[in-house]
Amino acid sequence: MPEIETHDTKNLIIKERSTEPDSRREFLQHLLAGTATATVLMVFGPGVNARSKYTNPADGPEHQYAYVIDINKCIGCGNCVRACKRENSVPEDYFRTWVERYVVNADGVYVDSPKGALEGFEKLNKRFRENIKISRTVPKMCNHCHNPPCIQVCPVGATFKAPEGFVLVDEDYCMGCGYCVQACPYAARFINPVEHKSDKCTWCYHRVQKGLLPACVTVCPQKARLFGDLNDAESEVSKIFEADQWMVLKPEMHTDPTCFYIGMPREVV
Amino acid sequence: MKEPSPKAHFVRLAGVLGVAFVVFLTLKAILVPSSWDYDNWYRGDALELNASYELAYGGNDSCVACHQDTMDEFSQAKHQQLSCESCHGALADHVKDGVKIADAHMDDESRWQCLNCHEARVNKPKDFPQFDKITINEHKELDDEMLCIACHSPHDPTP
Incomplete structure (x- = not known):
């Protein structure tokens, strides 16, 4: 039973x-x-920080690059935007990097980016200048995600995650369908009106391979933009992980950006 | 007339598929570049293509090659952390193949380059030197068209 x-x-x-x-x-x-x-x-103990997630194994690529933007230092002069335009011959009215001005007051959040801050910012309209809670300039660019949605949607394998952390476009293979432009949550991509190919920030791959820094990092007067190697524990970008005050844009998208922000107000999207 | 085999259509179909498969393999061998990375799904030669673009900005090290004197002076100045090319423009507009092609002067007929960084704005960090004509006594009487560099040295603009 x-x-x-x-x-x-x-x-x-x-x-x-x-x-x-x-x-x-x-x-x-x-x-x-x-x-x-x-x-x-x-x-x-030795201490564990988020950097170890990105560093390469001993048999992997020698470098693993990352980008850091310190919003507390940015003055919104637009030197980076002008240098990027000149270095990469970016067509007029299109931007690989641009700067947004955020103004938070009692009425809400106001954002502008006239000409991508190519000529800096005009004085803020008096209407917005009263009772300001937060006002900051925020540089934006391709986030060179660890898990990039643009690569998943490319039908011809023209955009890819290169060794050392770059997200690049193969101009010979790109057919300009624009799927990647739609897939990018950061609006970092555009179809180049001259070449009719997908275009975006490359972290100045051609400069970095020659041992130089990206053009925007080179000309930034405030050192608000940093570029360096996460494999090297002594590099400037590795140091920000020790302080553990970094943030990324749109973490809820699970794109896992390797462009890190310091001092970013909550209102920035 | 000989009766066709009842299985002839299968043989023909197999023949067509076989030819299609051979054509597919041939096209694949021709069209897929030898540098194709099957693990990460990209053309290896694209790295070389991306690295092949010409440089415009050379960085301060490239300026030192000719302007060592200016650099020695500049490295003690207040603006020492600035890149020369921030104000003077890209190296590629100044030198080509080691020969000077144009002057690399800054815009010395307007105040735009100075005010672009130093004009007072609410969004700038509080410790950054910002120019606000109303609050600086010495500037109250000055003409709006007066150039900053008439009094301040651009390399070492101590007030």
């Missing part, structure tokens, strides 16, 4: 358990030892 069978199974389990010697004492000992070890490691 079924009831007797259930009863038998129960007995069997109890019997098996009782054969382990001193199980409660041992459990408490292990718990204590585990707690002590974890405490010691947390206080005196």
Whole structure:
């Protein structure tokens, strides 16, 4: 009968358990030892930060680049926008990097970016200048995501994640369908009106391969833009992970950007 | 007339598929570049293409090659953390193949380049030197058209 069978199974389990010697004492000992070890490691251990997520294994590429934008330092002069235009011959009215001005007052959030801040910013309209809570200029560009949606949608394999962290476009393969332009949550891509190909920030791949910094980083007067190697624990970009105050744009998109922001107000999207 | 085999249409179909498969393999061999990376799904030669673009900005190290004197002076000045090309323009507009092609002067007929960074704005960091004519006594009487560089040295603009 079924009831007797259930009863038998129960007995069997109890019997098996009782054969382990001193199980409660041992459990408490292990718990204590585990707690002590974890405490010691947390206080005196090497420390773990988010950088280790991006660093390459020993047999991987030598560098793993990242970009840092310190909003507290940016003055919105637009030197980066002009340098990017000149370096990469970006057509008029299109931008690989641009600067947005955020003004937060009692009425709401006001954002503008006249000509992508190519000529800096005019004085703010008096209407917005009263009762300002936050006002900051925020440089924007391709975030060179770890998990880029633009690459998933490309039907011809023309955009790709290159070694060392760059997201690049193969101009010979791109046919200008514009799927990647729609897929990018950061509006970093556009179809070049001259070449009719997808165009975006390359972190100045051609400069970095020659040992130079990207053009925007080179000319930034405030050093608000940093570029460096996450594999190198001593680089400037690695240091921001120690302070652990970095943020990324639209984390809810799970794109995992490698363009990190410092001092970004909550209102910035 | 000989009766056709009842399986002839299968043989023909297999023949057509076989030819199509050979054509597919041939086209694939011709069209897929040898540098194609099957793991990361991109053309390896695209890296070379992306690295081949010409440089416009050379960085301060490229200026030192000719302007060592200016640089020695500049490295002590207040604007020392600035890149020369921030104000003077890109190297490629000044030098080509080691020969000077144009002057690299800054815009010395307007105040635009100075005010672009230093005009007072609410969005600028509080510790950044910002020019506000109303609050600086010495500037109250000055003409709006007066150039900043008439009094301030652009390399070392100590007030």
